[in-house]
Amino acid sequence: MARETVFKDQSKLSPDYIPETLVHRDEEFRELSRLFKPVFENKASQRVLVTGSVGVGKTTLALKFGQELEQAAKRRDFKLDYIHVNCRKQRTPHMVVRKLAEHYLPRLPRRGLAPQEILEDVVKQLNTHDAYLVLALDELDYFVSRNGPDLLYSFTRAAEETGAPGRISIIATSRNPNFLRLLDEATKSTFMHNKIELDKYNAQQLADILKDRVKVAFKMDTVREDTIGLVSETAAQTGDARFALELLWVAGRIADQEGIQEVSPEHARGAKAHVFPGIRKEVLKDLRKHEILLLLALSRHLKISEQAYALTGEVEDAYNVVCEEYEEEARKHTQVWEYLKRLSDLGIIETQPSGEEHRGKSQKISIPDAPVEMLEEELEKILGKLEKSGSVEIP
Incomplete structure (x- = not known):
């Protein structure tokens, strides 16, 4: 608790924080x-x-x-x-x-x-x-x-x-x-x-947003100007201010871990390796347990196969294996389809018809917006916390 930190108030970088002024809105x-x-x-x-x-x-x-x-x-x-x-x-x-x-x-x-x-x-x-x-x-x-x-x-x-x-x-x-x-x-x-x-933010707009938050979230003179520039340029690829704020927050955390009183571009580069755009961690935490198990199964299958997508049957097979690993009874086919639909509605996965070469209603399923290895690691952490808390599965 007594350790030095670059932060003044980390909550000011949270998606739930409502700023005093809306920059560029x-x-x-x-x-x-x-x-x-x-x-x-x-x-x-x-x-x-x-x-x-x-x-x-x-x-x-x-x-x-x-x-x-x-x-x-x-x-x-x-x-x-x-x-x-x-x-x-x-x-x-x-x-x-x-x-x-x-x-x-x-x-x-x-x-x-x-x-x-x-x-x-x-x-x-x-x-x-x-x-x-x-x-x-x-x-x-x-x-x-x-x-x-x-x-x-x-x-x-x-x-x-x-x-x-x-x-x-x-x-x-x-x-x-x-x-x-x-x-x-x-x-x-x-x-x-x-x-x-609302249009996506460009790099300059993201830099202005970050500068506004730095004033209330970090101690004075702890975040370098070129760090803000690098984070802004990185996040401008998606135009996502939440991604930019999360990158800056993780960069600050890395600086704290190293005991350094300045958030440098190198810390921002390190943050990029831990944060992925497109899928917010709070979205993953809102998933029900078997949706997490199914997404974990898909992530592992795509990592092992090194393919861009998986077929529905392959995902179900992988899901059954994951359920056995976590000592959960696998849900039936119709329920798995419901889980896939919800994951698609949330924008976590993409589904499309598998084409004439595959029979029945099989679909091709992909994860377009996150490295599957990093996603696998995050899902395993969430499942670990669920097991420790003894959470009850909601159907």
Whole structure:
């Protein structure tokens, strides 16, 4: 604990940290403000879709805007709540609605009520207290791919059916820029053609973001200018600010381990060997145990075979071996297909038809965004922690 460190506050490099200012997202912030002006002026609901790839600031933009929105409402003596729901973690309609209901209906029974009933009770609470809600549905594209668009449409319908069409506004985020095309016309119309697209960051923008975070995360004069430049250039290949921040954090950790009070380009190069873009570690930690076992099996097969992809049957065979190693009962074929679909929805794997040379519904499965040897090592660490904690598998 008494050891010297280059850090002042490591949490300021976390994906969960909301910075004081949004570097290079002020234009998009102003656009959100313009779109939500009718909520205050006319008590009219709004629905906005924010799209962009991993690490371009969708979640941070929504959270920061939510903070400012609540403060603006308080100054106007206007009852408004901002509630942020991660649809990857709250992955069913019931879980999403219950997360929302925790704020308004804390004594709600845990079982026995359908999502639509809970939603109607929330709207009644809004009506009773003359209050308004801005609901952020983060990673909505993932949720809709699993559950369909019905819940999204229900938010609008529930308010209309209780005579309060302006009570609920929505900010949705999506990685898929063409997400609206996947919806039916009724659901698509709920967004009123309001769409904000976030471009990938370039090297200079990433450098500006890192400089802003260095001020609050590191002690003064511990991070060299050329280190920031190298990290920015490395992360600019993906345009991913999360990747850049994680690289800088790991570089700082390496400097600490070496007992050096300066984060150098060499530390940044060392960090690159430990961090891979495309797959965030928090995504891996949210996986269920058998999804981790299946992904581990795929990683090992691709490493041993040195091929770009594996066939479904090969992955199942490897999965059975991994289950035996970890003393777990392997799931049936249909459940394995469900695991593969979820891993694909999360963007961890890619699947495509295997072609005419292979019979049946076999697919080619690949891991495009991470070195399989590093992924294997990370998955084994997660499984080791699960075994130590005695976690119970969720089907």
